Amino acid sequence: MTTKGFPMRFMRHSRVAATALLFSLLLAACVPSNAPRSPAELAAAQSAAALATQGQFDQAAQAWLALAGQSRGHADSYRLYAAEAWREEGQLQRAAPVLAGIKRQNLAGDEPVRLDLLRAELALDQHDSATALRLTTQPRVAVPAALQPRLLEFRARAMAASGDPWGAARTRVELDGQLSGFDHSQNRQQILTLLGKVGVDSLKQRAAGMQRGDRMLPWVNEALSQLGVTVAQPTPDLQQPVGTLLPGADANVREGYQVPTQVALLLPNDGNYAAASTAIREGFFAAYLDAGRNHAPRPSVRVYDSQGTADGALKAYQQAVSDGARLVVGPLTRAEVAAVFGQAQLPVPLLALNHPDDKQLPAGDTSEFGLLPETEGAQAADHMIERGIRKAYVMVSVDDFAQRAAGAFKAELTARGGELLGSITLPPGATSYADAIAGMRLPTAPATAEPAASASTAQPDNPVVVDSGIFISMRPQQARLLLPQLHIARVGLPVFGTSHVYEGNDDSAANRDLDGLEFCDAPWLFDAQPGLPSHDDIATRLPAARGGAARLFAFGMDAWNLVPYIEWMRAHPGSYLPGASGQLAADQFGRVRRVLIWARFQDGLARPLGGSLQMDDMPSTAPPANAEPVPASPSSSGTFQPESR
Numbered sequence: 001m002t003t004k005g006f007p008m009r010f011m012r013h014s015r016v017a018a019t020a021l022l023f024s025l026l027l028a029a030c031v032p033s034n035a036p037r038s039p040a041e042l043a044a045a046q047s048a049a050a051l052a053t054q055g056q057f058d059q060a061a062q063a064w065l066a067l068a069g070q071s072r073g074h075a076d077s078y079r080l081y082a083a084e085a086w087r088e089e090g091q092l093q094r095a096a097p098v099l100a101g102i103k104r105q106n107l108a109g110d111e112p113v114r115l116d117l118l119r120a121e122l123a124l125d126q127h128d129s130a131t132a133l134r135l136t137t138q139p140r141v142a143v144p145a146a147l148q149p150r151l152l153e154f155r156a157r158a159m160a161a162s163g164d165p166w167g168a169a170r171t172r173v174e175l176d177g178q179l180s181g182f183d184h185s186q187n188r189q190q191i192l193t194l195l196g197k198v199g200v201d202s203l204k205q206r207a208a209g210m211q212r213g214d215r216m217l218p219w220v221n222e223a224l225s226q227l228g229v230t231v232a233q234p235t236p237d238l239q240q241p242v243g244t245l246l247p248g249a250d251a252n253v254r255e256g257y258q259v260p261t262q263v264a265l266l267l268p269n270d271g272n273y274a275a276a277s278t279a280i281r282e283g284f285f286a287a288y289l290d291a292g293r294n295h296a297p298r299p300s301v302r303v304y305d306s307q308g309t310a311d312g313a314l315k316a317y318q319q320a321v322s323d324g325a326r327l328v329v330g331p332l333t334r335a336e337v338a339a340v341f342g343q344a345q346l347p348v349p350l351l352a353l354n355h356p357d358d359k360q361l362p363a364g365d366t367s368e369f370g371l372l373p374e375t376e377g378a379q380a381a382d383h384m385i386e387r388g389i390r391k392a393y394v395m396v397s398v399d400d401f402a403q404r405a406a407g408a409f410k411a412e413l414t415a416r417g418g419e420l421l422g423s424i425t426l427p428p429g430a431t432s433y434a435d436a437i438a439g440m441r442l443p444t445a446p447a448t449a450e451p452a453a454s455a456s457t458a459q460p461d462n463p464v465v466v467d468s469g470i471f472i473s474m475r476p477q478q479a480r481l482l483l484p485q486l487h488i489a490r491v492g493l494p495v496f497g498t499s500h501v502y503e504g505n506d507d508s509a510a511n512r513d514l515d516g517l518e519f520c521d522a523p524w525l526f527d528a529q530p531g532l533p534s535h536d537d538i539a540t541r542l543p544a545a546r547g548g549a550a551r552l553f554a555f556g557m558d559a560w561n562l563v564p565y566i567e568w569m570r571a572h573p574g575s576y577l578p579g580a581s582g583q584l585a586a587d588q589f590g591r592v593r594r595v596l597i598w599a600r601f602q603d604g605l606a607r608p609l610g611g612s613l614q615m616d617d618m619p620s621t622a623p624p625a626n627a628e629p630v631p632a633s634p635s636s637s638g639t640f641q642p643e644s645r
Helices: 008-027 039-053 057-070 075-089 092-100 111-125 129-136 145-161 165-176 181-198 200-208 217-226 271-293 310-322 334-341 373-386 400-415 434-440 476-488 508-514 535-541 549-562 566-571
Strands: 262-267 300-305 327-329 350-352 367-369 391-396 419-425 468-473 495-497 518-521 575-578 583-586 591-595 597-602 605-608 632-634 639-642
Touching (some): 039 057, 039 075, 092 111, 111 129, 111 145, 129 145, 145 165, 165 181, 181 200, 271 300, 271 549, 300 310, 310 327, 310 334, 334 350, 367 549, 373 400, 373 468, 373 495, 373 518, 373 591, 391 400, 391 434, 400 468, 434 476, 468 476, 476 495, 535 549, 549 575, 549 583, 566 575
Parallel strands (some): 262 300, 262 327, 327 350, 350 367, 391 419, 391 468, 468 495, 495 518
Antiparallel strands (some): 300 639, 518 597, 575 583, 632 639
């Protein structure tokens, strides 16, 4: 049987689930009807159902048709079962004359709905989308929960075939929450394909008219993103931290904490990614060991070399699964993640440590976690808007991270009602930006007075009344050249940047030129997140926790911190993890998003801004168990396993 507009595999799964239930009911002699049945008829019905449950669908169909010819009160019910058996056999067309002869008024229970679904599916196979749409959109027809997925699937296919991709997409979004595994992944791809047919301009118009809570908005934004449009990324709604102590007899148990028995960590050991892998791996096990100190139950962890290649990542994942891993953390590079995501099935859930280049959605139980510059750009726009600064100039380097951050900044600024006054990419290698500053037409103070709205005076406790600001994204060396030249040009607008302007070390002499600059960053660098190991303490002992590498170390810490909570976070929108790299929340696509802390340079030192991070009643993410602390030690095989007592 052909299944137009949707993968056969999904159709097969849906049929099996629904039909198996019906056959089991029949085996129990539960065919709904008021007419009595003889012992012989009951026995024949059970025999036909047994054939179906054994996969002998054609024989079952013939047996039910024979029963229909002998029964007075159940004939149409038996014909319906015969048609369903042929559907399961992949021969729905063969059932067409049988379906045509069934009278709906002779059916009971859920049988009328099942008849409608079979007729709708047959209509779709015959390219009669109008009939299929009519049968799947009937008002005042109660549809049992078990049949809802089939109904929504056929309705979506009918809408798509009728030239209504938007309606089809909305229907598949409604269907999305009722699916799992491969079916879930395929349905999500169908949603994005349908939205792509709506067109960029129409999607933009629809998005502009949607409220934030509209369930279609994330899908529209995702579709636009895949079509190459930079979209707004509003800050996640943080409602309830994970790890809340549960009351009662089990007061030592924290809500949401669940660890698998074995975890695999996939990282490249050599090449260009060796240094990054070292920082992430050391951060991962620092948090792992800290969990033991806090009496938390921990799984065994085995580290695998993903080699930094697609083939290496696939082999490492497969080996981890073969070794008994119940959760895989990694791989690290975009190419590695794309290769693993490209598999038809992932038998073990994955927490990828990056996002694929092709922007494909995480499949099934797969999650993504990465340090995206887009996150920082969008949150910079939010930060400025919240400060009352609704107009912005953008000055960024040629680097990829800077361009991506700038794109997200502009999209979010516009979405929040702000105005972009100018944008420039600074020339690489230049030491003078006078021409660039002049070309931006930035407002300046009179030559006889100090700038009234200088960046250094734009502080939360003494805010300057100004409606414009400058967003930058660049390395510290370039920022140290730019900001003094802005001051010389008497540009007094407050300046906001991404984490890239901070090297991660206090160097008052070098950073004095950055005074007044506000930037977003990982809270752990400033020991601004309670419940985590001290950054200063660890940095004195581990080089990987110092300087710019500290962000990767914090990222590795959160890779472990997410392990016990990622399933809970995905199932509970609004829950978040107070992490080292930020407040972490999982969106509906399985992507872990960060909310960063804000800091400011003052007297050459970077210090967190008051009120930039929620810290009231913040719980530790490590749950105490009814056991003594158990140290973890590495084995020669690369496995970290709590020592037995």
